[in-house]
Amino acid sequence: MKKVIYFLVLVAIASCENQPKDYVSISGQITDKNSDSVVIRNRTFSKTIPVKEDGSFSDTLKVESGTYSLYDGGESTAVFLKNGYDLHLTLDTKMFDETIKYAGNGAEQSNFLAAKSLLQEKLLDLDALLLLDSIDREEKFVSIKTELTDFYNSDKKIDTSIVNSSLKSIDPMLDSYRRYINEEIAMKKALPKGAPSPSFEDFENYNGEKTSLADLKGKYVYIDVWATWCGPCKAEIPSLKKVEKEYHDKNIAFVSMSIDDDRSHSGSWEKANEDWKKMVHEKELGGIQLFAPKGWQTEFVKDYRINGIPRFILIDPEGNIVSASAPRPSSEELIKLFDEENI
Known part of the structure; x- marks a missing residue:
C-alpha cells in the first residue's frame, strides 16, 4: 500500500512539474545601474522590482500576454511578457539600446523588439x-x-x-x-540665421547662481535643451562631453537647459528640480547647467518652437541666431558648423 501511495505522490509531483507556469520569471543583470529598482508596466499593470547593489534583479509576475515597458530609472525598453516565460535580461546603461539582450524561454520575442527599436533609430x-x-x-x-x-x-x-x-x-x-x-x-x-535670438533671464544655475543669456554675450553659445527622462537626450551626453573638452579653450559656452517639469515628476516641481540636480551630479555634467523655470511653458522654449527634445541651438557672440536647430553633438555636421563659424 505504501508503495502505491509513494508512486501516486511521484506521479502527482511529475504532473505538477509538467504543468505550464501561470507566471513569468524575469531576472536581469544591469551594468552601471541608474536606479535601485526597475519598473515593468503597461496601461493596466505596474510592478517595481528592487535592483541589488551588484545590478542584479529577479521576480515573478502574473500578467496578461503583451508588450510592456521596462524602465530602469533612466531609459526604457520594450519587453514581451507571457505567463510561462523565463527571461533573463542583460544591459549596460552606457549603451542602453545597443546592449540589451534576452535569454531563456520566450527571449526571441523581446530580442525582436530590441532589434526593432535599433532599426527604427537607424532608419x-x-x-x-x-x-x-x-x-x-x-x-x-x-x-x-x-x-x-x-x-x-x-x-x-x-x-x-x-x-x-x-x-x-x-x-x-x-x-x-x-x-x-x-x-x-x-x-x-x-527663426532664420542672423535674426536676434530669443532670450532668457535669471535661470537657476546648478552652481547656485542665476544665469541669463546676456551674461554670455561675446561668446558663441551652444544650447542643449533636454530633460532627465529623455533617453535620446542622455544618449548625447558622452558626445557632448567630448565636444566640450575639445572646445574648452575656444570662444564658446556650452549650456544645458533642463525642461523637467511637474508633469513628468509625480506632479511635483520640487521633485523635478531634485531629479535634475541628482542627474547633473551623478553624470558629472559639465558646461553651464540651467533649470528652465516653467518647463515646456518657458518663454524661451516656446519662442524657439521646441516641441521635441533633445534640441540644440547655436547663437553667435552678438546674440543672433546661427542655427535654431543645430546638429547634435554626435553628428559630424556640428564640427562642420563650428568650422564654418571659425569657432
Whole structure:
C-alpha cells in the first residue's frame, strides 16, 4: 500500500512539474545601474522590482500576454511578457539600446523588439532626413516603410500581436516624422540665421547662481535643451562631453537647459528640480547647467518652437541666431558648423 501511495505522490509531483507556469520569471543583470529598482508596466499593470547593489534583479509576475515597458530609472525598453516565460535580461546603461539582450524561454520575442527599436533609430535619422529635398525625402519614407515591413514579417516565430501592432504603427509613425520635419522647416523660416535670438533671464544655475543669456554675450553659445527622462537626450551626453573638452579653450559656452517639469515628476516641481540636480551630479555634467523655470511653458522654449527634445541651438557672440536647430553633438555636421563659424 505504501508503495502505491509513494508512486501516486511521484506521479502527482511529475504532473505538477509538467504543468505550464501561470507566471513569468524575469531576472536581469544591469551594468552601471541608474536606479535601485526597475519598473515593468503597461496601461493596466505596474510592478517595481528592487535592483541589488551588484545590478542584479529577479521576480515573478502574473500578467496578461503583451508588450510592456521596462524602465530602469533612466531609459526604457520594450519587453514581451507571457505567463510561462523565463527571461533573463542583460544591459549596460552606457549603451542602453545597443546592449540589451534576452535569454531563456520566450527571449526571441523581446530580442525582436530590441532589434526593432535599433532599426527604427537607424532608419529614422532626423538630421539626415532634414538634409533631403521634399521629393528625395518622400522617396526615403517609402523606402523606410518597405524595409520596416520586411523586417516585421521576417521571423515567423514572433507573436502575431507584436507583428500586427508593428505593421499597424508604420504609417502613423512616418506621418508623425513628416509633421515634425515640416514644423522644423517652418521654424527655421521663422527663426532664420542672423535674426536676434530669443532670450532668457535669471535661470537657476546648478552652481547656485542665476544665469541669463546676456551674461554670455561675446561668446558663441551652444544650447542643449533636454530633460532627465529623455533617453535620446542622455544618449548625447558622452558626445557632448567630448565636444566640450575639445572646445574648452575656444570662444564658446556650452549650456544645458533642463525642461523637467511637474508633469513628468509625480506632479511635483520640487521633485523635478531634485531629479535634475541628482542627474547633473551623478553624470558629472559639465558646461553651464540651467533649470528652465516653467518647463515646456518657458518663454524661451516656446519662442524657439521646441516641441521635441533633445534640441540644440547655436547663437553667435552678438546674440543672433546661427542655427535654431543645430546638429547634435554626435553628428559630424556640428564640427562642420563650428568650422564654418571659425569657432
